[in-house]
Amino acid sequence: MGEINTCLKRTFTIFNIIFAIAGAVIILLAVLAQVVTSSNGAANLDNRLTGLIMLYVVGSITMVVAVLGAYGAHKEKxxxxxxxxxxxxxxxxxxxxxxxxxxFARPQMEPVLEETFRRFLPLDEAREDVQEMANAMQDRMQCCGLFSYKDWGNNIPVSCLCDNVEEEEEDKCMNVNYNFLMTQKSVYSKPCFPILMHYVLLITDITLAIVFTLAALxxxxxxxxxxxxxxLRHPNRAPVMLTVPAIFTPQPPKYQELHNPPSYTTY
Structure with missing residues (x-):
């Protein structure tokens, strides 16, 4: 015991506390993501379950590794x-x-997602789970259609309608003719895909920040x-002292030439 420097041990303990907090934050983000995606109708997305499992696994492993490191430092094993x-x-x-x-993949996310979502058009002829997801996004994000209200054809759903006077005054709505009788309805003016893309890129940036923070830690x-x-392997090794060799120290000459001064005879 006592073979590890005390300052180093304390620094390592603080590091493991920060590392454990990072793991707890990741688990908390996974819980929040699960609640949000369940409430907004995105529970049927294919990659949702895989992403949540990865967050839970990374957070749990981070906390376990932090406890392992703290134990090894405390017991000096x-x-x-x-x-x-x-x-x-x-x-x-x-x-x-x-x-x-x-x-490197971030710039390609928007065109790839746009191509994927355009396969669901028209929405009034899409699968039931796709329509449920679109209705949930429209109701929560106050938008209509993935790229336009025309994505619903002549079957604009209730989730697209603007029934609030305040929303109409804030220019969030517009009047459209949606069937052969030229019936007008007030629907949300913004499509859902740009709003959804904003959140996707935001989540991607947060994920990058977490990943690079964990890499630095x-x-x-x-x-x-x-x-x-x-x-621990070299507990009694003396510290190495660096000395500068006296290369340029002036040395006395190897020999000296004797000069006999001339003698003068006084008469």
């Missing part, structure tokens, strides 16, 4: 610290790869755990 070091190496590599892949934990393992 090499086994848990080596396991922590391996987790940091693997975690930093995964996070950096996911982060850079997402950065993993690299920091890698360095701290490496120092602690080094101190």
């Amino acid at each position: 090499k086994g848990p610290l080596i396991a922590f070091l391996v987790c940091m190496v693997i975690g930093s590599m995964i996070m950096l790869r996911v982060g850079f892949t997402t950065v 993993a690299l920091l934990g890698l360095g701290l755990s490496s120092l602690m393992i080094h101190q």
Whole structure:
């Protein structure tokens, strides 16, 4: 015991507390994402369950690794610290790869999603689950259609209608003719896809911030755990003192030439 520097141990403990908090925040974000996607009708999206499971797994692993590192530092045991070091190496590599892949894929997200959503048109002929998702978005985001109210053809749903006077005064609505009888209805003027895309890019940016933060923490934990393992392996090693060799120290000459002064005879 007492083989690890006290300052290093305290720094490592603070690091693991921050690491555990990061894991708890990820789990909290997963819970919030689950509640929000369940309430707005997006529960039937294909990638929703996979994304939630990944968030729960990453958050749980982060907290477990933080506890492992704190235990190894407190007990000054090499086994848990080596396991922590391996987790940091693997975690930093995964996070950096996911982060850079997402950065390069981000500009392509909008055209890919637009192509995917255009396959659902027209909405009045789409599957029932797609119509339920569109109605839920329209009701929550106050929009109509994915790209225009015309996506519904002549069957504009109730979720598109503006029945609030305040919304009409705020220019959120417009009057449209939607059937052969030229019946007018007041519907939301904004389409849903741009609003949805805004939230998708916002979530992507938040995800990138989390990923790169975890990668930075993993690299920091890698360095701290490496120092602690080094101190446990070499507990009694004296510190190395660096000295500058006296290369340019002036040396006395190897020989001196004797000069005999001339003698003068006085008469």
